Each structure stands twice: as structure tokens, then as C-alpha cells.
Amino acid sequence: MTWQSSDAPVVAALQSRLSELALTGDGGPRIVLKVPAEVPWVPACRHLLVGWLDEGAPDEQVRDALALVATELMANAVEHCPDAPAVELEATMETDGIRLNVSNRSAVPLEPKPPELPEPDVIGGRGLFLVDRLAEGLHIRRVADVTMIEVKIQTMPNQQSDAEQKPGTPANGATGSRSATDARSGAP
Amino acid sequence: MRGSPKGRQLRVALVNDFQHVVDAWHDRLRSFDCIDVVELDVREDPKHQVDVALFDTFGHPSLGIDRVGRLSTEPHVGAIAVHASGLTPLQCEQFVTTGARGVMAKHQPISELIDSLLAIARGDVVVQALFRPSDSGTWPGAHLGFTECESEVAGLLMSGWSAADIGVGLMIQPVTVGEHVEAIVDKLGAQSREEAVRLLSNHSEFRSSSTASRW
Numbered sequence: 001m002t003w004q005s006s007d008a009p010v011v012a013a014l015q016s017r018l019s020e021l022a023l024t025g026d027g028g029p030r031i032v033l034k035v036p037a038e039v040p041w042v043p044a045c046r047h048l049l050v051g052w053l054d055e056g057a058p059d060e061q062v063r064d065a066l067a068l069v070a071t072e073l074m075a076n077a078v079e080h081c082p083d084a085p086a087v088e089l090e091a092t093m094e095t096d097g098i099r100l101n102v103s104n105r106s107a108v109p110l111e112p113k114p115p116e117l118p119e120p121d122v123i124g125g126r127g128l129f130l131v132d133r134l135a136e137g138l139h140i141r142r143v144a145d146v147t148m149i150e151v152k153i154q155t156m157p158n159q160q161s162d163a164e165q166k167p168g169t170p171a172n173g174a175t176g177s178r179s180a181t182d183a184r185s186g187a188p
Numbered sequence: 189m190r191g192s193p194k195g196r197q198l199r200v201a202l203v204n205d206f207q208h209v210v211d212a213w214h215d216r217l218r219s220f221d222c223i224d225v226v227e228l229d230v231r232e233d234p235k236h237q238v239d240v241a242l243f244d245t246f247g248h249p250s251l252g253i254d255r256v257g258r259l260s261t262e263p264h265v266g267a268i269a270v271h272a273s274g275l276t277p278l279q280c281e282q283f284v285t286t287g288a289r290g291v292m293a294k295h296q297p298i299s300e301l302i303d304s305l306l307a308i309a310r311g312d313v314v315v316q317a318l319f320r321p322s323d324s325g326t327w328p329g330a331h332l333g334f335t336e337c338e339s340e341v342a343g344l345l346m347s348g349w350s351a352a353d354i355g356v357g358l359m360i361q362p363v364t365v366g367e368h369v370e371a372i373v374d375k376l377g378a379q380s381r382e383e384a385v386r387l388l389s390n391h392s393e394f395r396s397s398s399t400a401s402r403w
Contacts, residue, residue, distance in 0.1 A: 029311045032312060034317065035277075035317045041317070043277070044277030044281050051284060051285065086318050
């Protein structure tokens, strides 16, 4: 997923915040949420995450993508690991995007379905498909009894994929990019 | 654990309406070199520049959300961390929306609390909402066998609050207030609520709330 040139103000706002906080070291700003693995905490985390993001990058597309991806990952963790006492969500602003980690401790390993769109009459099963379309680098690990899912929401043009799509196109995301809205609608 | 801001100590103000509460937290934090407890604010706002004001919700009507709002406008305060025994998801959101950069459960190990304070001072938002009954015993009357809830009710009784006001202020049912009052009376070996209040007045840790204002 990449962003269009109209996203420049967002990127500038993000970079400005990042340089401010870079003075303190330890990388970009983070939000860390450790909450009970219970349904009412999922929307609360989404609201907190969106509020945090609004401080640095009040962009609707980034916000929507992050909110949806975080909600899907947390809801999966809560629904499929009923013995997990807690879910932890950590989002970090990086120079080219926002990295999102969702982890939980459970004796039941989370066995995610492949991120493929199920048949139209099938209920559910679209969570990871959406995550895969809206984010990059979906990576699932299990270490001991902890399941960790990591993705990244891009806020900067993905130079490599742009170049691959349209050789010779300036690598500034001005053309040949696919917006979050396109991704949500499944457009190629 | 992450380092303190730019290698210096983290300047912290401890804020609550009870001297006993801030003293207890001061005792717990004083052994950590990375923390400099600059001031203890009992019913007052920080006067010195601090990286983090650690606000304890104990004994605050409506959890002290309005107090956090006021703290967030203080130019001396870099960030606010809220320390609570139990919050709903909505209450956590309200604290952050009001200006807190952190919400932490009191039962959290002290090392994790410090780690969270350091992260908050750097600009992170940290919500650690795995609430369980606290065993830290930092509240007034812990040595009398009071639970934290009973201690909050006792503090407000000492301030002359009615059971109905206490219920509204602490956001608990009147019947629950009644149960707490009954437990307080029993634990003090008193015969009535009035006698319990008289006995409580002998315990200095409850006195600091006597001028606590109603909302």
C-alpha cells in the first residue's frame, strides 16, 4: 500500500513530530496498550490509538487503516484465545510508516487462516484479508506461549513497489500508487 | 528498562489528596536512582518543573478526571500519569482524552511502573490496564485491615459526606457504600457509624482529606 502526493502534508507532520521526539532518542513515539483480553477493551484501544495518531498525523486514510487493522488483530486475539488474560498492542511511528504489534499469551496457539477472501456467503474469515490489504509485512510469530503479529502501515511512498509497477515513474508516489480506499475495495 | 531523559533523573511530582498516599509512593520510589521525586502535592498542584506528575486516583470523587484536566494545563507539568486500582475502558479513554499520557494499574510491579514513567516522559502513551486488587497497602487504614475501597469510603466519611454523596462521588451503588461502612465499623470495633468516624479521627492518615472539596 502506498500513498499519493496529496499525502505530503501528513508525511511532513509525521516527520516533524518524529524529529521533535528523535531528540529524546529511543526511536519514534509509541503507544503501548496492555489491556484485558475482553471485547469491551477492543474499541477502547481503537479510540486510544486513533487519538494518539491524531496528535501527529490527522490523516483520514492512515487513521482508518490503522484503526481497522488494529481492531481486526485485537478482536482475533480476544476471540480465538479465550484463555489469554491480556492483549498488548504497541504502535510505533517510524520514518515511513507506523509499525503495529499485537501480542497475547495463550496456551492455545492462534492459527490464522491464510489472508484470502472467502466465498461471499461465508460469514467471517475476512479479518486477515483486510489486514493484508491495508498493511504490509504481515508477520506472525509464536515464541513459547506468546503469539505476536506484526504489520506496518505505510505513510511514505513505497519506492520499490512503485518502481516495479511503473518503471521510470518518479519514486515520489505521485502516480501509480494505490490508496487505502482502493485497497479496501479490493481494487488492483 | 529504558534510560531516563537525556541521561538525567526523571523529575516526578506525586499528587493526591492524602499525605499518607503520596508518602507511601515516595517511599516506594526513593530507592530508584533514575527517579527524583521533586515534590509531594497534597491538594495542591506542582510548583516546580516536573517531567511527570503521577496522579493517584485514591479518594477522588469521579476518579479525579477533572483534576487531571486541570493538571494538563499546568505549564510546570510535562506529562501526567494516572495511577488507579480499577477503571473501565471508558474511564481509561476519558483520562487520556483529558490529558493523561499514561494510565497504570496500581498492582503493576514497581520496575514496570518506572519503565512506564520513563516512556511517558519521552512522549509515549502508555496504558497498562490489567487491574487487580492492589496489595501495595499504600492507602490509609491498610494497617487496620481496610481494603482500598473501604479506605476511600472512610476518608469521605471523615469529610462529612453522606452515603448517597459517597456513592455518587466514587461511582458505586449506595448498597455497596453501606457494605463498606459496615465493614469499617466492624474493623474498628465500633458500635455505630458515628463512633467509627470518631475513632477514625485518631488516625492521622485520614485527616488530610478533611478539607477535600466536593465536586
